[in-house]
Amino acid sequence: MASSQPKLTAAILIISETASKDPSTDKCIPALSQVFSDLGSSNWTISTTTIIPDSIPAIQDAVLKACDQGINLIITSGGTGFAVKDVTPEAVGPLIEKQAPGLVHGMLASSLQVTPFAVMSRPVAGVRGSSLILTLPGSPKGAKENLEAVFKLLSHACLQASGGDSRQMHSGGVKKLEKEAGVGGGEKVGGHSHGHGHGHSHGHGHGCGRDHGHGGHHGPKAHTAPEDRPQQSNDPSQGPSRRYRHSPYPMLSVKDALQQIDLHTPSPTTITLPVNESLVGHVLAEDVTAPESVPAFRASIVDGYAVIAGPDAPSTKGTFPVAMISHAQAGEHQKLQPGQIARITTGAPLPPGATSVVMVEDTILVSKTDDGTEEKEVEILTSEIEVGENVREVGSDVQAGDVIMRKGEGISAIGGEFGLLASVGVKQVSVYKNPVVGVLSTGDEIVNHDREGELKRGEVRDTNRPTLLTAIRGSGFEAVDLGIVSDKPGALEQTLRDATRKADVIITSGGVSMGELDLLKPTLERQLGGSIHFGRVAMKPGKPTTFATIPVKSNDGSRIDKVVFSLPGNPASCVVTYHLFVLPALHKLAGVEPKGCARVKVQLDGDVKLDKQRDEFHRAVVKAGADGLLHAVSTGGQRSSRIGSFKGANALLCLPAGEGNIKKGEMVDALLMGKLIGDV
Secondary structure, three states: OOOOOOOEEEEEEOOHHHHHOOHHHHHHHHHHOHHHOOOOOOOEEEEEEEEEEEHHHHHHHHHHHHHHOOOOEEEEEOOOOOOOOHHHHHHHHHHEEEEEOOOOOOOHHHHHOOOOOHHHHHOEEEEEHHHHEEEEEHHHHHHHHHHHHHHHHHHHHHHOOOOOHHHOOOOOHHHHHHHHOOOOOOOOOOOOOOOOOOOOOOOOOOOOOOOOEEEEEEOOOOOOHHHHOOOOOOOHHHOOHHOOOOOOEOOOOHHHHHHHHHHOOOOOOEEEEEEEEEHOEEEEEEOOOOOEEEEEEEEEEOOOOOOOOOOOOOOOOOEEEEEEEEOOOOOOOOOOOOOEEEEOOOOOOOOOOOOOOEHHHHHEEEEEOOOOOOOEEEEEEOOOOOOOOEOOOOOOOOOOOOOOOOOOOOOOOOOOOHHHHHHHHOOEEEEEOEEEEEEEEEOOOOEEOOOOOOOOOEEEEEHHHHHHHHHHHHOOOOEEEEEEEEHHHHHOOOOOHHHHHHOOOOEEOOOOOOOOOOOOOHHHHHHHEEEEEEEOOOOOOOOEEEEEEEEEEEEOOOOOEEEEEOOOOHHHHHHHHHHHHHHHHHHHOOOOOOOOEEEEEEEOOOEEEEOOOOOOEEEEEEEEEOOOOOOEOOOOOOOOOOOOHHOOOOOEEEEEOOOEEEEEOEEEEEEEEEEOOOOO
């Protein structure tokens, strides 16, 4: 790059459990910084260095944060080997929009000149937005040599990625480019490069949480070839003999899975709705101010008589003619004169000139009109009426310009919020759009639950779809029935494409395990260009739960992500994972806080056995006790296919993995799925 070019920025992200706890143990930042100093001090500025633990959400957060900041070059070091904690390629790969296999080849080819163990490294490289991303091994020597192998070409790559004029850059031909980069024709790019991650597998990254995606209105189209991007799912075309025997997806904790959902679920979108029943269930997207005062006029708060009181007025005690009548209805009134009173009803406007209202209880009737239908004279029995007594002043409830509701507050069906908005004359408000949720069942063995006749051998009634539709509507969201789709790749692909036009969130059940007909993951990745953010969760039930996003093009041409949850086919697993994972995503899309089921402490009314290996979400009935505590009773057997375990259940007990039992009387966390039941 010519010296006249502006300096490019770089971020160094170290991924290491050890170094994240004790930064003094890191040797990679100095080693990589030395490469910039030796080979590119005039062209580069290292804008940030970060050390983070081996965690997919943390790595993605750090990379996305650097991309959002417009960093030209993002380098990670660590986590590219085969160790259990090495997850950098799995974290970075889904973020890349344009693969750079040439850079990967350059680093590996140079490394192989040093050691055959270079084939054990798993680097990825590519472009996201205007940022170039490289993943290097965790050893200082290996990281340094890998970076040196391609360093002289990175300026040109970053200039192109940031929107530089390629035609102008290439105007002098390849020889000019080689001269500017400081490499000769046929020269190996890097001297010797050590591409295998060994020793302590450094890793960094703290998740940023921004969705990405691209596609078209008539079905998303990936912008990279399948052979150029990492694939994790089975290739159905290879047949059952070539399918994975073990899941290629890292086993995430429930906490990490929830972080991924929050990271990749789009932020809520804002719409304007009229103040009518359509508002119920929405959350305000901005503060609401009162356009009018309430009350808009001085009104009586009692039935009685409007009078003129005060130090300059005659005593209110005595007999007075009833000059006029004021009812709680629209109309004009003449001015009340000294020595006159006006009969007035609760809520009616005070006549001009009146200062106060005397309660009817403090008066007696003296005379009637000649026809006997109206009061003519009334005696007021007290002289202690003060100015403003029994009067509701203009704006005493709400002043025009007051903020009456805050951003983030919801409009409930109880009616109080709607009544407040209507009382001050608000005509329309800005709210978050509630997501539309489509529900799809997969499998040739699935039949509608209400189909007439006996089941044939191998057929299964569809319980998941009607159960999920009910749960979604019970959560306050619109649910669309997408039916049952066959276990055939083309049918599933087309159904999912159609679903993205109808729904913001798509929930499928079944087809996420390891069978050759479990096509959801490969269809999402290979045919729809989607990103699978996790495919396994360390929990019981619900281990194969899958969360993905599909890039599509909106009606206005912008790219947006549609959220996909592929839930297990077993009925209990399906319901548990809906409340645990899907509901928080729906709440985020709708602007609801806090997200997900309410977490409470409950006392066990019986022993509960723990699972040795996985956290368990145990179905239970929670009731309010006379002792002021919440009590939980297990619903019995918890097998994932046992939908009967949900009968009466209104909570999930959050049980950690471990040996033995949690004893009766102990307190545990529970997620409330429904209303509390009365006293036990």
